[in-house]
Amino acid sequence: MASLPPEQLNRALGRGLTAAYLVSGDEPLLVQEACDSIRAAARQDGFSERELHHVGPDFDWNVLLTSVNSLSLFAERKIYELRIANGKIDEAGNKALQHYCERPPEDNLLLIVLPKLSKGAQRSKWYQAIDACGTVVQVWPISPQQLPGWLDKRIKQAGLRADPDTIDLLAARTEGNLLAAVQEIEKLKLLCEDDFISADIVAGAVADSARYDVFSLVDKALHGDARAAVKTLHGLKGEGTDATVVLWALAREIRTLSQIAHGLENGQSFDRIARSSGVWDKRKPLVSRAAKRLRSNQLQLLLRKANSVDKTIKGLRSGDAWDELMDLVLNLSGTFSLSAPVQKLSLTLD
Incomplete structure (x- = not known):
């Protein structure tokens, strides 16, 4: 059967348990939640015991098979959980899992947890045996x-x-x-x-205790106060604020201004565009002044710069994200005439 995505697992569990489950993926939260759902459904179905094995190179698969096949006067339905951190199953494991899946005991449930499986592993006999008698849950990032x-x-x-x-x-x-x-x-x-x-x-x-905040930075830049905006940006960096938060606030305001500038160029009233763009009444005067100061082509350039900063933060291009944020803040404040290094020097020297 085809592998099951995590979001469909609970519905499948509601239809009844299978003899074995294989949960594979590199997203720890989703893997853990899938395993939690399987265990919860098994408990509701009377599986009151759980036996956990961490499988490594020296794991004795005969121990598992002996435990699975042993009977007790007070036998309880049991979950056998195998956690295989390196994702590798040797020949002994290959045979043991095939043997288990040929005639899975009714009072046992097998749960195998591994990282993302290679194509080769998915062609293995043990994988095909699990797939035939149980359920494979493939977790994707x-x-x-x-x-x-x-x-x-x-x-x-x-x-x-x-x-x-x-x-x-x-x-x-x-x-x-x-x-x-x-x-x-x-x-x-x-x-x-x-x-x-x-x-x-x-x-x-x-950062609840931060003396500087991103909304103050945006407002100072919109006001055209480049010096104050730069000082706030330095403060945010010094307080340990995440660069992604600063970029988010700047990019959101630039997108809003770009929408307003485009609307004004097409003859729409400022109040109407501001309302549709979600601008609060108390911020309309500040946004209006910025919209008059910044042209549509300048705002499009700022959006491209914001996209470049985002790539720098994510490591997709070389550069210093905070230097690029400085350039973006200066431009939003209306300083376009000088190069970024000269801008920074002129604003840091009093």
């Missing part, structure tokens, strides 16, 4: 494009709500670490009101 949707689903499962900007910020902070994302959601659950997670709450949770 969550891609950056999938992460916002995954976070939105987890937030809803926690009984919370969040807007797309907040989810994007949370994704930027936790990309590549789903366990950290789940922990953040649990923490935010204690901080939010009316079950709604706002961007302010997420940004504040980054």
Whole structure:
């Protein structure tokens, strides 16, 4: 049978247990949750004992087979869990697993947990035997494009709500670490009101004691106060703020300004565009001044620069992310005429 994605596992478990389960993947949180679901379903079905084996090069597969085939006057339904950290099964293991799957005992359930399997491993006889008598759960990593949707689903499962900007910020902070994302959601659950997670709450949770904050940085840049914006950026860096959070705040504002600039060029009123872009009434004067100061082509350039900073932060291109953020802040503040090094020198010298 085809391998089962984790999101379909609970439905399959609801239809009944199979004799064996193989959970494979390199995403620890999703692997652990899949195993938890299998164990929970097995307990509900009367499997009251669990025998755990960590399989290494010296593992004696005969010990497993002897335990599986031994009978007791007080026999209990038992889960045999094999954790194979290196993902390798030798010839003895190959034969033992085939033997087990030929006639799996009714009172036993086999759970095998491994890292991502190679194509060669999936062609092995032991894998085919497990696939024939049981269920294979293949855990794939969550891609950056999938992460916002995954976070939105987890937030809803926690009984919370969040807007797309907040989810994007949370994704930027936790990309590549789903366990950290789940922990953040649990923490935010204690901080939010009316079950709604706002961007302010997420940004504040980054560093509650920070003397500088990303929203102050954005406002100073929009105001055209380059010197104050640079000072705030230095403060954020010194406080240990994640560069992805700073970039998120700047990029969000640049996208909003770009939408407004495009609308104004097409004859729409500022109030109408600002309202559709989610600009709060108290920020309209600040955003309006920035929209008059920055042209559409300049904002498109800033969006391209923000994309470059994102690649630098992720290690996809060489460079210093904080130097590039400095350039982005200066440009958003209206300083385009000088090169970035000269800009930084002129602003740091008083």
